[in-house]
Amino acid sequence: MVITRFHPVHALLYLAVSFFSSSMVFLSLGAPFVAALEIIVYAGAIIVLFIFVVMMLNLGRETAQQEKEWLKPKVWVIPAALVLLLLIEMIILLFSEDKQVMQIAVVEPRKLALSLYGEYIIAVELTGFLLMAGIVGAAHIGKHKKTELHRFLQNGHTDKEKTTYTRKTETVTTEQTAIHE
Amino acid sequence: MNSAQMVLMVAAVLFALGLVGVLTRKNVIFMLISVEIMLNAAGMAFVAAGAKWQQPDGQIMFLFILAMAAAEVSVGLALVLQIYHQHKTMDVDRLRELRD
Numbered sequence: 001m002v003i004t005r006f007h008p009v010h011a012l013l014y015l016a017v018s019f020f021s022s023s024m025v026f027l028s029l030g031a032p033f034v035a036a037l038e039i040i041v042y043a044g045a046i047i048v049l050f051i052f053v054v055m056m057l058n059l060g061r062e063t064a065q066q067e068k069e070w071l072k073p074k075v076w077v078i079p080a081a082l083v084l085l086l087l088i089e090m091i092i093l094l095f096s097e098d099k100q101v102m103q104i105a106v107v108e109p110r111k112l113a114l115s116l117y118g119e120y121i122i123a124v125e126l127t128g129f130l131l132m133a134g135i136v137g138a139a140h141i142g143k144h145k146k147t148e149l150h151r152f153l154q155n156g157h158t159d160k161e162k163t164t165y166t167r168k169t170e171t172v173t174t175e176q177t178a179i180h181e
Numbered sequence: 182m183n184s185a186q187m188v189l190m191v192a193a194v195l196f197a198l199g200l201v202g203v204l205t206r207k208n209v210i211f212m213l214i215s216v217e218i219m220l221n222a223a224g225m226a227f228v229a230a231g232a233k234w235q236q237p238d239g240q241i242m243f244l245f246i247l248a249m250a251a252a253e254v255s256v257g258l259a260l261v262l263q264i265y266h267q268h269k270t271m272d273v274d275r276l277r278e279l280r281d
Contacts, residue, residue, distance in 0.1 A: 015214055015218070018218065019221065026225070026228055028184070029184065029228060031231075031232060034243050037247060038247075042247075049255065050210070050254075053258045053262060057262070057265050112241065116244070130248065131252050134256055135252075137259070138259040139259075141256065142259035142262055142263065
């Protein structure tokens, strides 16, 4: 549902639903810490980031119309058929075998934290570097760049020389007038 | 079929959906959203494998994928803002300045 919406906000809503459902999948797998992180980081931070960008871009009805023109049925019928085939395959595989109760083996957050700061400490620091680089890169790319020319190229070289010459003569004349007085 | 294999299949379907989204949409924002879906599917596969072997390594890999996705989406959205301010369009087919 996310990739077939025309309007970005609708797609973001479906994306939030998708993140919640995958968080439930993590919870049923016995990973409650990861499920909480999924909701907090993905559905909390990344969705809000997307919504801010959509708000700043102020995409209106023309953009939705444009996307609607691009997504004519002959364009998306084949991928949709493929995805439906995958879905039907999964449903057949799910219902062919006898159902058994999902065994839940919870991996505790304590074990996770001990392993994270024990043997993966280098990777944690590298992730910190990556996030720092991401922050600096986003701040540098996102700021509005003005086209700043060099000061010799702003008015042309000859004009610059002329202004300096006139300034020199003016100073000379003021000195001469001071001496005369 | 145990639960880990089912979750792996769900992750595969999600990854396929994200790939279809990247390949078909022309809007840059939708392509970023589809990339997020694909990263989420990869993390789900890691967590399923970690739950199968009862080890916390899969969840640690999911944490790293999470941090990488956050950095990627911040830089990507900054690029989207810059592209929109310079070209006034979101269509990737019109952004052909780098084509020789």
